[in-house]
C-alpha cells in the first residue's frame with residue numbers, strides 16, 4: 001500500500017458543479033427533449049412541434065404556442081433553481097406542473113448552446129435570447145456584460161433551440177455514439193406524451209425531412225392517438241380499462257389514495273413482438289414502474305399464449321400527498337404509498353376486463 005497524505009479540500013468552481021449536475025439530469029438527448037416538452041405543456045400549449053437533427057446531438061428544436069416568457073424573466077430562464085412553478089417545498093404536495101426544480105434549462109445550457117424566441121400575448125414583439133452556462137450571451141455565445149434580449153418578429157409562444165448537445169462533455173459523446181438509437185429514444189418519449197396528453201397536438205420530424213415521425217392533433221380520441229403513434233395493429237385490439245365509482249373505488253380512494261385509473265390493454269389477438277414497454281403515467285408523469293409491469297404480465301399470462309406480451313397504457317391518479325416525485329434526477333421513477341394495494345387493484349381491474357372479453361369471445365365461437 002502506498003502511503004497517502006491528505007489533499008486539501010477545495011470548493012469546486014460553480015461552472016464545474018453545474019456541468020457535473022447537468023450530466024445527471026440530461027443523460028441523453030431524449031432527457032433534454034422530455035424536459036422541454038414538459039415545459040411546453042406546462043405553458044398551456046395546444047400545439048407543439050419538435051425537430052431533430054443527428055439524433056438530437058446537432059439540434060433539438062421545440063416550438064409551442066403556449067403562454068410565452070416575459071422579457072423581464074429571460075435573464076433568469078437558464079439560471080439553476082429558478083422556476084415559476086413552486087415557491088415553497090410544501091408546494092410539491094399539490095404540484096400540478098411537470099417542472100418544479102428550475103434545473104432543466106439551466107442544465108441544458110451548461111452542455112449545449114441554447115437560443116430562445118418567445119412572445120407573450122400582451123407583448124407587441126417577440127424577443128430572442130442566447131444562453132450558455134446559465135447566462136445570457138451574445139449571438140455568438142460569447143459571455144459579455146449587459147446582453148439584452150433583442151426584439152424580433154414571432155408568434156405567441158416559445159421556440160427553444162438546443163445545438164451541439166454535450167459539445168463540452170467528450171466522454172458522454174463517446175458513450176452515446178449511435179444517432180439512430182438516440183433518435184428512436186426521442187421519438188419514443190414524444191410518442192408517449194402524444195398518447196397521454198389529449199389536449200395538445202404534437203408533431204415530430206427529422207430536420208430536412210417532410211414526413212412526421214409522430215403526429216397527433218388536439219382533440220383526437222385516445223384510440224386515434226394510439227393509432228397515430230403505435231399503429232393499427234395495436235389500436236384495433238384495445239380493451240378499455242377504467243376504475244369507476246361502482247368498483248370499490250371509494251375505499252381505494254380513502255384508504256390508499258388511489259383516485260382513479262384509466263387506460264387500455266391489448267387483447268389476445270395482439271402479441272407485442274417489438275416489446276414496446278408499457279406506457280405508465282402517474283399523476284401525468286411518464287414513469288417506469290417495474291413492480292406494476294411485472295404484476296400486469298402475470299395477470300395477462302393467464303389469457304395470452306406463453307411469452308406473449310400485451311401493449312399497455314395506464315394513467316393512474318394518486319393522492320399527490322402520497323407520491324414522491326423527487327427521487328430521481330430525470331424524474332423517471334416515483335415512489336408512492338400503498339404500492340402493493342394499488343398494484344393489486346390495477347391487476348384486478350385488468351383481470352376483470354380481460355376475462356369479460358375472453359368470455360364474450362368464447363360465447364361467440366360457441367354459437
Ligand code: ADP
Pocket residue numbers: 035039040043064066067068069077082083084085098099100101102103104105106158
Ligand atoms: P422548471 O420547469 O422546473 O420550472 P425549467 O428550467 O424547465 O424549470 O424552466 C424554467 C422556467 O422557464 C419555467 O419555470 C418557466 O417559467 C419557463 N419556461 C421554460 N420553458 C417554457 C416554455 N416553453 N414556455 C413558457 N415558459 C417556459
Ligand code: MG
Pocket residue numbers: 035038039098099100104105
Ligand atoms: Mg421544466
